[in-house]
Amino acid sequence: MKFNPETYHIPDESMKPFIDDGEIWDFLDQAEPTAENVRKVIEKSLSKQRLSLADTAVLLRTEEPDLIEEIKQGARMLKEKVYGKRIVLFAPLYVGNYCSNNCRYCGFKASNKEAVRKTLTREELIANVKALEEHGQKRLILVFGEHRTYSPEFIAETVREVYKVKKNHGEIRRVNINAAPFDIEGFRTIGQAGIGTYQIFQETYHHETYAKCHTSGKKSDYDWRLTALDRAMEAGIDDVGIGALFGLYDWRFEVMALLRHVNHLEACYNVGPHTISFPRIQDALEYDLDDRYAVSDEEFTRLVAILRLAVPYTGLILTAREPEQVRREVLAFGCSQIDAGTKLEIGAYAENPEVDQNLTKEQFKINDDRTLNEVIDELLEADYIPSFCTACYRKGRTGEHFMEFSVPGFIKRFCTPNALLTLAEYIEDYASETTAEKGWRVIERNIAELGDPRYEQQVRQRIERIRQGERDLYF
Ligand code: SAM
C-alpha cells in the first residue's frame, strides 16, 4: 500500500491506477488521420466540445503539412471564439532549492554537489516580493524543492507572508504554488493559507521513463505523485494545475496522458484542472539525459495547438523557457497565462536584478529574459490585453475559468472590463511612457468594443477613479 490509510480516503474509482500506458498507445496506434477525420475533429472542437482520447489521437497522428496547418488554424479560431484577447501575467518566485530527490533533468537534484542551496529568509522573501511589486506584478507562483524544510506549515506561512507585503500601490493578489505533493492533512494546511492554484507536474506519465528519470527520493514513487491532486481535492483544494515535462518521452503519449488525467479529475470530482502546463526541457546543471525525445519547435507549437483544441476551456500556461518567437506563435493558439520578468535564481529579484543566468544557482536555463514592461509592450503591440485580474478568485466566484465560459456573456461583462482595469492600474503605476501610450489606445479600443453603453460607462467611471488614485477596482 503506497498511501497512508489513516489519511487517505479518496473514492474507490480514484484509487484505481488511471494511466494505462498500453491503452494510450492503443489509441494512438488505431487513429486514422485522414483529411475527413481531422476536419471532423477540428469542427467538434470549434463547437466548443471537449475532445475524446480517440479524437485527440487523430490530431496527434497527423503528419500531412496542410492538415497540420488546419489544426493550427483551428486553434487560432478557437482562441478568438473562447478566450478573446486577454493574457494573464504572473512571475515565479523560487523560495528554496533544497531537494532530496534526484530528478535527472533538474539542476536542484540532491546529487548536484555544485548547486548553491538557499532558502529565502523572511526578510529576503519580503525584499523579493517588494521588488516584484515595484515592477507591477500582482500574481505569483511560489516554487519549492522537495525537502523536509518545506513542510505544509512552512509553505502556508510563506503564502501568508507574501500576501502581507505591500509597497506603494503594489500588492500580490494571488499566490499559486508549485511544490511537492503532500498527504490530505498537508494539503488542507496549505489550502487554508488562501492559495490560488496548486500546481504539480507528473513530468512523464510513462511508467518506465518515470522510473528512469526519478532515481531516488520520494518523487520516485509514480503513484504518490499521480494521485497528489486527488488528495488536494479531498482536502478542499479544487483549483489545481497539471503538466508534463516535454522531452522525457514521446510527446504524443504525454498529451494523451494529460488528457486522461483531465478526464480522471472531471469524473471523480466534477472539476477538471484549472490549468495545464507544458514545460519543454532546457539545459540544467549536470543534465544527463539523451535527446532522443527532444521536441522541436515545430512539434512544440503543434502540440500546444492540439491541447487547445482538446480542452477548449482549460487554461494553458506558457513559460519563459520558450524563446520569444515560439512564445509569439503559441500565444495565438490561446495560451491564457504567461510569466514575464522571470528570474530563477533564488533572491535575484531583490539582489542583483541585472546579472546573467548562473546554472549552479538555477533550476534550468530560460530563453526569454525580457522585463515585464517589455513583454507588456509587445502584447499591446499585438493587440492583446495584458491582465492581472484576480477578481473571481477574490470575490469567491470559485472555478473562475468555468464561470468565464459557462455563464453566457461573462467575458464581456466581467473578464474584459476587469482586465482593462488592471491594465489601467499598471499604466498609471509602472509603465514606461511609450507603453502607457499603447496601453491607453488598447483600453480605448476595447471599451468601444464592449458593445453595451452601460458597461462602457461603468468601465470609464472606474478608470477615472484609478486615474484619481483609487486601486483594486473590479466587477
Ligand atoms: N520540486 C517541485 C516538484 O518537483 O514538483 C517543484 C518543481 S520545479 C521547481 C518546477 C518544474 O520545473 C518541474 O516540475 C519540472 O517540470 C520543471 N523542470 C525541472 N527541470 C527542468 C529543466 N531542466 N528544464 C525545464 N523544466 C524543468
Ligand code: SF4
Ligand atoms: Fe527536486 Fe523538483 Fe528538481 Fe526534482 S524537479 S530535483 S523534486 S526541485
